[in-house]
Amino acid sequence: xxxxxxxxxxxxxxxxxxxxxxxxxxxxxxxxxxxxxxxxxxxxxxxxxxxxxxxxxxxxxxxxxxxxxxxxxxxxxxxxxxxxxxxxxxxxxxxxxxxxxxxxxxxxxxxxxxxxxxxxxxxxxxxxxxxxxxxxxxxxxxxxxxxxxxxxxxxxxxxxxxxxxxxxxxxxxxxxxxxxxxxxxxxxxxxxxxxxx
Amino acid sequence: xxxxxxxxxxxxxxxxxxxxxxxxxxxxxxxxxxxxxxxxxxxxxxxxxxxxxxxxxxxxxxxxxxxxxxxxxxxxxxxxxxxxxxxxxxxxxxxxxxxxxxxxxxxxxxxxxxxxxxxxxxxxxxxxxxxxxxxxxxxxxxxxxxxxxxxxxxxxxxxxxxxxxxxxxxxxxxxxxxxxxxxxxxxxxxxxxxxxxxxxxxxxxxxxxxxxxxxxxxxxxxxxxxxxxxxxxxxxxxxxxxxxxxxxxxxxxxxxxxxxxxxxxxxxxxxxxxxxxxxxxxxxxxxxxxxxxxxxxxxxxxxxxxxxxxxxxxxxxxxxxxxxxxxxxxxxxxxxx
Numbered sequence: 001x002x003x004x005x006x007x008x009x010x011x012x013x014x015x016x017x018x019x020x021x022x023x024x025x026x027x028x029x030x031x032x033x034x035x036x037x038x039x040x041x042x043x044x045x046x047x048x049x050x051x052x053x054x055x056x057x058x059x060x061x062x063x064x065x066x067x068x069x070x071x072x073x074x075x076x077x078x079x080x081x082x083x084x085x086x087x088x089x090x091x092x093x094x095x096x097x098x099x100x101x102x103x104x105x106x107x108x109x110x111x112x113x114x115x116x117x118x119x120x121x122x123x124x125x126x127x128x129x130x131x132x133x134x135x136x137x138x139x140x141x142x143x144x145x146x147x148x149x150x151x152x153x154x155x156x157x158x159x160x161x162x163x164x165x166x167x168x169x170x171x172x173x174x175x176x177x178x179x180x181x182x183x184x185x186x187x188x189x190x191x192x193x194x195x196x197x
Numbered sequence: 198x199x200x201x202x203x204x205x206x207x208x209x210x211x212x213x214x215x216x217x218x219x220x221x222x223x224x225x226x227x228x229x230x231x232x233x234x235x236x237x238x239x240x241x242x243x244x245x246x247x248x249x250x251x252x253x254x255x256x257x258x259x260x261x262x263x264x265x266x267x268x269x270x271x272x273x274x275x276x277x278x279x280x281x282x283x284x285x286x287x288x289x290x291x292x293x294x295x296x297x298x299x300x301x302x303x304x305x306x307x308x309x310x311x312x313x314x315x316x317x318x319x320x321x322x323x324x325x326x327x328x329x330x331x332x333x334x335x336x337x338x339x340x341x342x343x344x345x346x347x348x349x350x351x352x353x354x355x356x357x358x359x360x361x362x363x364x365x366x367x368x369x370x371x372x373x374x375x376x377x378x379x380x381x382x383x384x385x386x387x388x389x390x391x392x393x394x395x396x397x398x399x400x401x402x403x404x405x406x407x408x409x410x411x412x413x414x415x416x417x418x419x420x421x422x423x424x425x426x427x428x429x430x431x432x433x434x435x436x437x438x439x440x441x442x443x444x445x446x447x448x449x450x451x452x453x454x455x456x457x458x459x460x461x462x463x464x465x466x467x468x469x470x471x472x473x474x475x476x477x478x479x480x481x482x483x484x485x486x487x488x489x490x491x492x493x494x495x496x497x498x499x500x501x502x503x504x505x506x507x508x509x510x511x512x513x514x515x516x517x518x519x520x521x522x523x524x525x526x527x528x529x530x531x532x533x534x
Binding site: 044144 | 255256265270
């Protein structure tokens with residue numbers, strides 16, 4: 001995929017080229033949105049809004065990292081969804097514990113049901129920990145440790161300075177670590193944090 | 198030692214806060230060396246680093262959630278999104294319009310109520326204190342030039358209405374009060390006698406002079422019937438002045454007046470403006486002279502009232518429509534998220 005050519009065509013209003021970009025990035029956008037929001041429906045809405053906004057704004061894209069540009073739009077869409085969740089707090093709580101997105105099942109085909117159950121439980125616990133973080137820390141943590149973005153990319157995607165990204169990430173990780181240590185008894189032994197080690 | 202402790206504590210905090218960046222290789226070489234030196238000395242920071250590393254690796258182990266559906270753009274989707282956009286400002290407009298409709302309705306109902314209360318005396322004077330009002334009425338007549346004219350005109354109505362069949366039908370058995378009216382209207386001498394004591398019906402009596410009154414009445418009626426109210430109003434004046442002194446002689450007046458007076462009343466609605474007249478108007482109503490009320494009120498008051506009511510109904514309908522639209526759009530907005 002020649003990303004630059006696709007972006008150039010998309011800027012000229014070529015929807016098919018833009019849709020190729022969508023196909024390439026939609027899992028990333030949805031995954032980030034899901035980890036930030038903890039709710040598959042809200043994540044789908046945020047993803048849809050992200051690509052619609054991107055389609056309408058692609059003419060204003062001035063080069064640089066398309067991925068960071070797209071994630072910035074996605075982050076804003078997530079903030080919008082978080083504001084909506086704040087108005088309707090029950091939906092997000094339900095989502096954390098009742099989400100049964102089949103795409104998370106058996107990611108690797110050799111996984112046994114027990115392993116899946118453990119990992120699923122772990123995933124829910126971690127997701128619950130992410131949900132306790134303030135929005136900015138949540139977004140920074142997800143972009144860094146779930147999506148693997150560098151500090152500079154995160155700074156571009158969130159509009160914050162690298163120093164801010166660094167401190168937000170430090171606090172987010174420490175907070176999540178403390179949360180997981182509190183949940184130690186709930187976690188499978190294999191995944192327990194070994195603070196005494 | 199204590200100095201060293203104070204220096205070490207901030208160092209510990211700094212390292213603790215830098216562990217995250219250390220994990221990511223985001224520290225400068227100098228900072229990295231400083232952290233590593235501290236880690237060798239500080240067990241707590243070493244443990245912190247270990248648990249942070251585990252936390253990060255757990256996050257990285259989280260399965261990637263794949264998009265449950267395609268988010269590719271279809272022109273229809275874009276159009277739909279653009280079409281869905283207007284409610285953002287349209288909703289505000291709708292809410293504003295609804296608020297305006299509420300305000301309009303409140304104003305209309307307020308105006309209606311105000312008119313109702315202004316008009317209330319019309320209804321309350323008659324039944325409430327008819328005797329007093331009407332007893333006073335003749336007394337005013339000499340002093341107030343215009344009033345007597347109007348009263349006379351109305352007196353004519355009273356008389357005309359009194360003999361009309363409905364009164365007898367409606368209150369055939371009503372002995373005392375009704376009788377007063379009937380009698381004053383039909384038989385002047387007896388009616389007046391009672392009117393002086395108690396009833397409102399006494400008023401009609403007052404005007405009648407012996408020989409002149411019938412003529413005057415007829416003249417007034419004639420002009421009134423000719424649809425020139427001023428003339429009709431003007432005629433009775435002499436009658437009122439004379440009326441107080443010569444009551445019993447008034448007999449013929451009521452009987453001659455009846456038919457034309459009814460017409461006159463319709464032709465000259467203005468009398469109702471003075472309190473005395475209002476009182477007079479209401480007397481027969483109280484006594485059951487429904488026809489009079491029907492004749493007088495609908496023409497004068499029904500118009501403004503019905504217009505108000507109509508406006509209220511329209512405003513209410515608009516409000517209901519706007520309110521429904523607002524609620525529906527609010528629901529749609531909430532649903533679409």
